[in-house]
Amino acid sequence: MRAIQLTAPGTLELVEVPTPTPGPGEVLLATAAVGACHSDLHILDAPAGSFPTPMTLGHEIAGRVAEVGSGVTGWSQGDAVAVYGIIGCGRCRACLRGLENQCRTVPVGGIGLSRDGGLADHVVVPADRLLPLGELDPVQGAPLTDAGLTPYHAIALSRDALRPGTSAVVIGVGGLGHMAVQILSVTTAATIIAVDTSEAALRLAKRMGAHHTVQAGPGAAEQIRQLTGPAPDGAEVVLDFVCVDASLDTARQVVSTGGQLTLVGLGGGTLPMTPTAGPPPVPLETSAVIPFWGTRAELAEVIALGKQGLLRAEVQTFPLTEAVQAYQALRDGEIHGRAVIVP
Ligand SMILES: [Zn+2]
Ligand SMILES: [Zn+2]
Incomplete structure (x- = not known):
């Protein structure tokens, strides 16, 4: 079968590999669609030894059951499924509470992260990672x-x-940010303010339910403040899907006293967060969190929103043979919404 593999640090290639066989408790899927994620670029750029090689990328997977391994019940050939990509240990305190995204034993374990992912004609996944589509x-x-x-x-x-x-501020209306705007719109009553450098992304944010859009840049914080009020007022929640120095600077300037900074992007910027005698770099009582992916129960809820037509990704599709180009387009900021590879 064909697969898009990380063959060496920085090298992504379309290769021919044997079709895998599902072991006990596993299922072989015929992949139908696989999202191309910014974090795949970080995997690609990571230094040698950070990730196994060769490894098939792709941790955002939908497909159909092609073959079930021994001991698997409840799934049959042809079932349409989505894959919960995290594989926790299942035994630590976090996993026992259903928080596999906080597993204490396998910090970033998952399909397309620590074992072969879905950017291939087929992928083997543990049967308990499947949710019906x-x-x-x-x-x-x-x-x-x-x-x-x-x-x-x-x-x-x-x-x-x-x-x-x-008020909730969404910084970065890309693959995750445009979904965040919709989720805020359908699950909360907050006023949604979307921020991006791109005009097209801001138009997308409006279509997805943002009440206000603000062009990213030096004047962004002031414009947001005009919508939320001056300090110590401000946005109760700021979600930064970029997290470079400039976006973090905007985030800290617009969050309210007692607000929440939610740092999702892998931009690698620095947020000064320390009590000072003078004006503090972030308002008093502010908290910051670095969320990671989500739980299986939450994925079931997300799929329910999708089935209700309340959450829809803006997608640009590519065949598997053009996956490498799709990642380049993602790196160059040319993807509108989410790039989805359709093997
Ligand atoms: Zn991802
Ligand atoms: Zn665990």
Whole structure:
């Protein structure tokens, strides 16, 4: 079968590999759609030894059951499924509470992260990672598993703070950010302010339910402040899907006293967060969280939103033979919404 593999640090190739066989408790899927994620670029750019090689990328997977391994019940050939990509140990305190995204034993274990992913004609996954997609189009189902789940989990962490009358700022309206705008729109009554450098992304944010859009840049914080009020007022929740120095600087300037900074992007910027005698770098009582992916229960809820037509990814599709080019387009900022590879 064909597979898009990380063959060496920095090298992504379309290769021919044997079709895998499902072991006990596993299922072989015929992949139908696989989202291309910014974190795949970080995997690609990571130094030698950070990730196994060769490894097939792709952690945002929808497909159909092609073959079930021994001991697997409840799934039959042809079932349309989405894959919960995290594989926790199942035994630690976090996993026992269903928080596999906080597993204490396998910190970032998952399909396409620590074992072969879905960017191939077939992929083997543990049967307990599957959720039924039913009639939902797999091209829509795949992005729900990360581009949908990650912001859903991030927003769930702040749900209590997102009461009527509050404001939520979404910085970065890309693959995850455009889903975040919709999730805020359908699950909270907060006023949604979307921020991006791109005009097209801001138009997308409006279509997805943002009440206000603000061009990223030096004047962004002031414009947001005009919408939320001056300090110590501000946005109760700021979700940063970029996390470079400039976006973090905007985030800290617009968050309210007692607000929440939710840092999702892998941009590698620095947020100064320390009490000082003078004006503090972030308002008093502010908290920051670095969410990671989400739980299986949350993925079921995200898929329910997808089935209800309340959450829809804006997608650009590519065949498997053009996956390498799709990642380049993602790196160059040319993807509108989510890039989905359709093997
Ligand atoms: Zn991802
Ligand atoms: Zn665990």
